[in-house]
Amino acid sequence: MSIFWILTFVPTFVFNLALIVGVVGLLVSVVAGRVPFISQYKLPIQLLALALTIVAVFFQGALAYKHSVALEVAELKLKLQKAETKSVETNVEIVEKIVTDTQVIREKGKTITEYVDREIVKYDNFCELPTEVINAHNMAATLNLNEGTPEGEPK
Amino acid sequence: MKKLLILPLLVLSGCAVHVEPVTAKFPEAPATLLQKCEALKEVAKDASLSDFTKVVVENYILYHECSRKVEGWHEWYTKQKAIFEEATK
Numbered sequence: 585m586s587i588f589w590i591l592t593f594v595p596t597f598v599f600n601l602a603l604i605v606g607v608v609g610l611l612v613s614v615v616a617g618r619v620p621f622i623s624q625y626k627l628p629i630q631l632l633a634l635a636l637t638i639v640a641v642f643f644q645g646a647l648a649y650k651h652s653v654a655l656e657v658a659e660l661k662l663k664l665q666k667a668e669t670k671s672v673e674t675n676v677e678i679v680e681k682i683v684t685d686t687q688v689i690r691e692k693g694k695t696i697t698e699y700v701d702r703e704i705v706k707y708d709n710f711c712e713l714p715t716e717v718i719n720a721h722n723m724a725a726t727l728n729l730n731e732g733t734p735e736g737e738p739k
Numbered sequence: 740m741k742k743l744l745i746l747p748l749l750v751l752s753g754c755a756v757h758v759e760p761v762t763a764k765f766p767e768a769p770a771t772l773l774q775k776c777e778a779l780k781e782v783a784k785d786a787s788l789s790d791f792t793k794v795v796v797e798n799y800i801l802y803h804e805c806s807r808k809v810e811g812w813h814e815w816y817t818k819q820k821a822i823f824e825e826a827t828k
Contacts (some may be wrong), residue, residue: 660761669828671766674818679769685826686804693800697793705789713791721791725779725798728762 591643597617599647603640609633763827766819772812776805 613630616622779798782791 603780657761662824664761664763667822668764668766670818671820674822675767675769675815676825678811678815678818679771681814682807685807689800689803690809693796693803696796700789700792700796704792705787708789711788713786713788715784718784718786719794722781725781738809 591646599640599643602636603644606635606637608635608639612688685727763823764821767816769811770814772808774808774809777801 610633611627613626613633615696616626751780779801780794786794
């Protein structure tokens with residue numbers, strides 16, 4: 585069961601005061617045993633003071649734990665925030681490299697295509713491509729994975 | 740009175756307070772990497788040698804573009820993993 589709801593609306597000084605009152609009450613109960621008329625209240629004072637001390641120490645522990653957890657959470661949040669920023673920066677860096685490389689690849693491809701238009705085109709009339717060559721190329725390019733390996737003529 | 744000494748053990752339950760969950764967000768992959776590789780091109784039945792060669796060249800270019808994207812994924816994973824591990828260690 586969470587006890588944070590108590591810590592959120594009860595001020596910290598209340599728990600400090602309760603601890604002081606509890607400890608003082610325990611000391612008073614020791615002295616009260618020696619005073620004739622007050623000695624009859626020794627046990628109730630002792631029990632009340634002990635209960636107050638226990639409750640106060642309990643909440644002191646909870647407050648200290650809450651504080652340390654809050655510090656750790658803040659530290660972790662800061663770390664994650666930095667990581668997210670770094671992650672975005674890394675993405676930008678990677679994308680820039682890919683875009684640049686893709687442009688280079690396309691430029692080189694364009695140069696090769698120009699070479700084909702300039703040089704290979706001379707052999708168009710001398711070399712007729714067999715249909716099987718085109719079929720083999722197209723089968724490899726499309727590579728229909730749902731069908732088996734083609735044997736003989738493709739459909 | 741000695742039995743009362745057990746009571747301070749209750750103090751330990753003060754540790755059972757609510758802890759705010761802090762979770763690391765999975766990093767978004769760049770849109771460039773999410774693009775699918777283009778399908779390879781086919782040669783027309785009546786293609787000449789130069790047309791055929793051009794399609795082959797285009798397909799090689801498509802391969803290189805796709806290969807660069809895969810390399811990008813490797814780089815993205817390695818770097819994001821390192822960032823995540825550094826933040827959570």
